[in-house]
Amino acid sequence: xxxxxxxxxxxxxxxxxxxxxxxxxxxxxxxxxxxxxxxxxxxxxxxxxxxxxxxxxxxxxxxxxxxxxxxxxxxxxxxxxxxxxxxxxxxxxxxxxxxxxxxxxxxxxxxxxx
Numbered sequence: 001x002x003x004x005x006x007x008x009x010x011x012x013x014x015x016x017x018x019x020x021x022x023x024x025x026x027x028x029x030x031x032x033x034x035x036x037x038x039x040x041x042x043x044x045x046x047x048x049x050x051x052x053x054x055x056x057x058x059x060x061x062x063x064x065x066x067x068x069x070x071x072x073x074x075x076x077x078x079x080x081x082x083x084x085x086x087x088x089x090x091x092x093x094x095x096x097x098x099x100x101x102x103x104x105x106x107x108x109x110x111x112x113x114x
Contacts, residue, residue: 001067003083004028004049005059008037011082011109016044023047024082027063029054057087064091071100081106 002011004026015021023046026037034049041047052062063081070077081088081104088106095104 001063001079001081002026003059003063003081003085003088004033004037005030007084007109008033009040012037012041012045014109015082016041021045025050027052027059029059060085060087064088067091067095067104071095071103077103079104082109084108 002008002024005028008026008028012024012026015024025048027050028034028037029052031051034051037047037049050062052058067079067081070079083106086106092104092106096102
């Protein structure tokens with residue numbers, strides 16, 4: 001899962017460069033972003049996009065809701081949230097306190113090596 005309101009191109013470029021991801025879901029609130037993402041990445045990633053109506057922490061809230069649903073429905077599911085937003089760290093701690101250790105983690109995209 002990619003927080004599209006937060007370093008989205010850097011994150012997706014990193015996935016392509018490192019070849020560590022075949023598909024991903026990008027959550028975004030900027031309507032202009034979807035076409036740009038598909039034009040740039042459709043030939044290298046299976047890209048799913050989810051538009052979230054803009055609002056206070058709207059993308060973060062939607063990602064957290066979807067993560068919770070996945071963990072509830074799939075007993076052994078593991079989820080990676082790609083975001084520079086440290087706000088997910090507290091959420092991940094709460095998930096772990098509920099006995100779901102190592103099922104959700106946050107990654108930050110790596111910058112290209114120069």
